[in-house]
């Protein structure tokens with residue numbers, strides 16, 4: 480037998496999340512950081528197969544809600560990019576510019592899109608004419624480029640190129656636009672919450688922390704290891720902030736010319752993938768929801784000297800054929816690796832189920848089914864295999880969600896002072912607290928909270944919460960409850 484390559488993660492997730500994540504990426508062969516341009520990494524096949532499934536889930540959900548896809552150029556003309564003042568101020572420091580073609584310097588500058596409002600809306604102004612054209616709901620799948628300098632890059636979670644879907648929608652009224660924001664939250668709940676099993680809370684972000692150019696921003700935070708939150712999709716009410724400079728108008732029923740109300744929603748699939756694997760994976764390696772797994776069932780034959788190894792392999796092949804009708808299945812009968820090494824390998828790769836077939840199973844008409852979510856092994860009679868696999872497949876993702884969810888709500892601590900917030904954060908918790916305002920007049924109070932190392936994430940959207948007492952910062956009566964957390 481050839482010498483087996485040593486595999487596995489050598490640190491514990493709870494001891495050193497950052498190193499654990501780095502090793503997970505490397506050992507499970509999800510990305511390679513050796514590409515040679517800072518902040519740009521290669522996504523490898525074991526990640527990309529899952530990412531494609533995630534795209535499909537998200538695009539299916541958008542299609543169901545009446546969006547249609549289109550595809551815009553990667554370059555945005557400088558003069559367009561600069562039309563919305565807050566937007567240009569917010570994004571300019573991070574823009575990559577194209578200034579040269581071949582050996583010739585260009586007469587004009589083009590931005591590599593950091594986001595596409597300024598690309599879409601110049602075209603919307605040409606396309607939209609009448610109230611009959613509205614609502615107009617479109618999306619594109621694309622990669623965007625941001626030369627972020629403030630925080631270190633990390634595969635999937637933070638990079639200078641990321642892969643996303645952006646929707647850009649136009650409506651006749653503010654009410655219609657606001658309904659779209661609620662629908663975006665609903666899509667997030669269905670896709671991220673159920674299909675990707677990522678527990679999250681939607682917040683209305685404070686005014687000082689909104690998307691540049693938006694009227695208001697609503698963003699989902701997921702709680703990651705070590706008590707920090709990660710911002711996942713956000714959806715923005717743009718009001719008339721872009722439709723005015725870009726002249727996106729329509730003629731109302733009464734003949735009046737009006738500005739459209741715009742919204743945009745940006746689920747960054749690559750970042751959501753990073754969050755999903757960081758959340759569900761463990762010290763043995765990768766774990767992903769059942770339908771997102773590149774391989775769902777692996778069958779490992781266990782040959783033995785003197786046993787009928789041909790019959791063992793035949794049994795494995797029959798199982799593979801039966802299960803292959805519904806699931807992605809593979810037999811690993813390589814003889815240069817021991818069964819034990821293969822167990823570790825497929826656990827590292829996050830395959831939800833492993834079926835072991837040995838000489839005794841041949842005699843007894845059984846197999847062993849091991850599941851990756853609980854680590855349990857089940858001795859199963861041959862005629863029951865499909866039934867048991869169906870059952871595990873059916874409960875696997877929900878089980879991952881349950882394990883992740885337990886970590887969320889119990890990590891929220893209600894705090895009555897800035898000191899208490901500081902204490903909660905130091906214990907890797909999220910703090911909730913009474914606060915005066917998430918409008919610009921609350922910005923001073925938020926600065927006091929920033930000193931704790933956490934940030935005001937905003938007002939919770941999934942439930943009404945009545946504050947008691949005073950703002951933790953200024954002692955004026957509290958008007959709402961905000962959440963404070965450290966973030967990635």
Ligand SMILES: [Zn+2]
Nearest residue numbers: 915924950953
């Ligand atoms: Zn205050």
